[in-house]
Amino acid sequence: MQSEPDSIVEKSPKGRFIRFNEQIGKGTYKTVYRGYDEESGCEIAWNVVHLDQLPQQEERKRISExxxxxxxxxHPNIISLINAWISKNxxxxxxxxxxxxxxxxxxxxRKIQRPRLKILxxxxxxxxKGLEYLHSISxxxxxxxxxxxxxxxxxxHNNQVRIGDFGLAIKLQQQDFTQSVLGxxxxxAPEIYEERYGPPVDIYAFGMTCLEMATQRRPYEECTAPNQIYQKVINRIKPKTLDLIQNQDLKEFILKCLEDQEKRPTASELLNDKFLNESEDDNQHVVILEEEQSEQILESNILKYDPVFREQLDFxxxxxxxxxxxxxxxxxxxxxxxxxxNSSFQEFIKTSVQKYSDLQKPEQFAAFQEEIQKQGGIDKAVWVKPSEESKKIMKTQFLQSLEQFQSTVSTLLQDVDINEWELIEQQILVQFQQQRKQAKSRLPN
Known part of the structure; x- marks a missing residue:
């Protein structure tokens, strides 16, 4: 027989806290139940971390941290810890x-759909305010x-917001940057992948959170794999859902949060941003493109370029x-x-070209050239016609073959009687004419 959700199933060692049979949250290694604090008379969240399910010592260290x-x-905008203990049994x-x-x-x-601007x-x-406090801790x-x-x-009940789940949080300690790739x-943020970052990563994530609040869509929903997200992030390509937001001030506010870390504002600076001031539009709902229009934009952006790679590395x-x-x-x-x-370079190219509306425009192609040369090991990038490129390849390969032939013939002619040279010359001329006809037939029209 199953217990009722409000039935008591467990008590803390000293009897202060009780746990009900009602699960209110679940993560990879953590389960959260509704509980009650008999000392304060308030409901509490009873968080259980199953140590035997943690994959390695590093995860246990994270729970301790x-x-x-x-x-x-x-802080009033951060969920407070009341008590903790270990159940060895x-x-x-x-x-x-x-x-x-x-x-x-x-x-x-999910319940309210699109919030009003003043609520957002x-x-x-x-x-x-919560981030400002965390980043200023001494x-x-x-x-x-x-x-x-x-x-x-x-x-x-009062629309108060609190930051929770500190499972990946870290104290910065002596260094100005940390290096773990987590999140x-x-x-x-891009600098997390570069393994040298500090508090600005929370501002970047806050910007993405604003984007999700405004659109009810996950950032980079156009991507189907983490590697695609990684390529876009490190190349500073913004999520397509950003194009759905029609409130220009809101969009600019989000973009400030997504700047490179040197330019990214602090939490304190953002609290003083003009966007957060009261305005006559505050009672309006956040405006985004309608579903049909947004799907068309996302689809058109995704299908803009579909690069095909043709190798001529040996040439x-x-x-x-x-x-x-x-x-x-x-x-x-x-x-x-x-x-x-390699395959990573191909993925980089596939992602990078999507940034540009028309790569045949000189200024856009110049930006693309600069971007790919930062990858290293690249001499140049230019536009070419495949037919002209094919002719160059054929000509170069023909001259290379001719050089090899001359080298071989020179050696052979040393042992040939001079009276037989004329016959050999005629045979060589016939061979060259046949080769020229074959090469010409392979050239594009």
Whole structure:
């Protein structure tokens, strides 16, 4: 017989906290139940981490770090830790946090669909106040590293927002940067992949969270694999969903958060941004393109270029790239280091070209050239016609063959009687004429 959700199934060692049979959340290694604090008379969140399910010692260390961080954090926009203990019999760590009625912002957004602009601004201020506090903790700032709607919780009784789930958080300690590559790919700043980052990564993730709040769409939903997201992020290609937002001030606010880390504003600076000031449009809903229009934009953006790679590495260390099947012109890339041409380079090219509306425009192609040369091992990139390129290849290969032939004949003629040279010359001429006809027939019309 199953227990009722409000039945008591467990008590804390000292009897202060009780756990009900109602699960309110679940992660990879953590399960969250509704509970009750008999000392305060308040409901609480009873978090259970199953130690035997953690894959390695590093994960256990992260749980310990999360508890250590939560134990020293007190702020109205951050979920508070109340108590914690280890259950050796069950191989579990239990920690008690305050419960936030309303659940995650992600869950709340599904209910309300599109928020009014003033509500979105309120949520932004609340999150930024929490981040401002974390980043100003002395002596060592705390980086959350996993800011997203799933980890932001909302009290639907008073619309207060709180940051939770500090499982990936870290104290910066003595160094100005940290190096672990952790987080949710859609919300990870470029510098995380470069393994040298600090508090600005939370601002980048906050920008992506704003984007999700406004559109109810996951950033980079056009990507089907983490590697595609990675290629877009490191090449600073913004999510396509950003084009759906019609509120220009909101879009500019998000773009500020997605700048390179040297230019990215702090939480304190964003709290003073003009976007968060009251305006006459605050009672309007966030405006995004209608479903049908947005699907058309996303689809057209995805299908803009479909590069095909044609290799001629053995000829002159180059490749030809046809951006679309019907294109007459190809991009020729010549390498100084052939090891740079691999599947990762192809993925980079496929992602990079999507940034440009028309690569045949000189200014756009110049930007593309500069971008690919930063990859290293590349001499140049130019536009070519495949037919002219084929003629060059044929001519070069013919001259190379002729040089080899001359070298061979010179050796042979040393042993031939001079009276037989005329006959040999005639035979060679016939062979050359036949070769020329075959080569000409292979050339494009």
């Amino acid at each position: 999360e508890l250590n961080i939560l134990n020293n954090i007190k 069950k191989c579990e760590v239990i920690f008690i946090t305050e419960i936030v009625h309303g659940g995650s912002l992600k869950k709340h957004l 601004k309120h949520w932004c201020r609340e999150i930024l 002596p060592y700032p705390v980086i959350h590293r996993d800011i997203k709607c799933d980890n932001i919780f909302i009290n639907t 949710t790919p859609e919300f990870m 002159d260390s180059s490749i030809l790239i046809q951006l679309n099947e019907s294109d007459e012109m190809h991009i020729k890339i010549t390498f100084t280091d052939l090891t740079k041409y």
